[in-house]
Amino acid sequence: MLGLPAEKLSRLANTPDLQRWWQNYQGADLGIDNYARFMELALSCPVGEHRLLAKYDLVAIKEGKAIIFDWKTYTKRPRNEWLAARWQTRVYRSLLAVAGGHLNGGRPIVPEQIEMVYWFADYPNDPARFSYDAKQFKRDWSVIEKFVDEISSAKKFPLTEDEKMCRFCTYRSYCDRGKQAGQIEDAEAEMEAEELFDVNFEQIGEIAF
Ligand code: SF4
Structure with missing residues (x-):
């Protein structure tokens, strides 16, 4: 457990979903008993003339090893x-390698020592774990720099012609493509969109990165 006030939080779990998730969480062994834990951690670093910022649910660190945890409440367990x-x-793994040194006694966290874990509140015994290495880090960071550079130098930002993309977009109300912001965190919508577009992410990974 994470040193959270269990009794107090139990009282806050006042819907069937929250109660189930809380029970699953309480029964889970995250394997970080002797780790230093950083909850709701924000890390950032400059990229070009901009700043990349990410907020982590939990980063656990011990002897140079770092495990990133992200809690998800998807009703369907997504594919790895x-x-x-x-x-x-x-982004989370690469940014931790770049900007997480202060959590590790001032020494950079090497990519091979970074792992990211998605913990699913409805699938507590089936987390998704992703290791990391220097090659992946180099690839990710150069794509991030390239994208930031492209965005910085763009003169025009035309709206996409593929309006299906807008269904889960946080910014859609600015584009007059929805009255409220889309739920970018709603992975089910993303997954639905993925099926809709028939995207093969493995293929994209090979081609683009
Ligand atoms: S709503 Fe989002 S995806 Fe659609 S055009 Fe606007 S920014 Fe692009």
């Missing part, structure tokens, strides 16, 4: 291939 291709998986 889909999770591996997500920007979150790639």
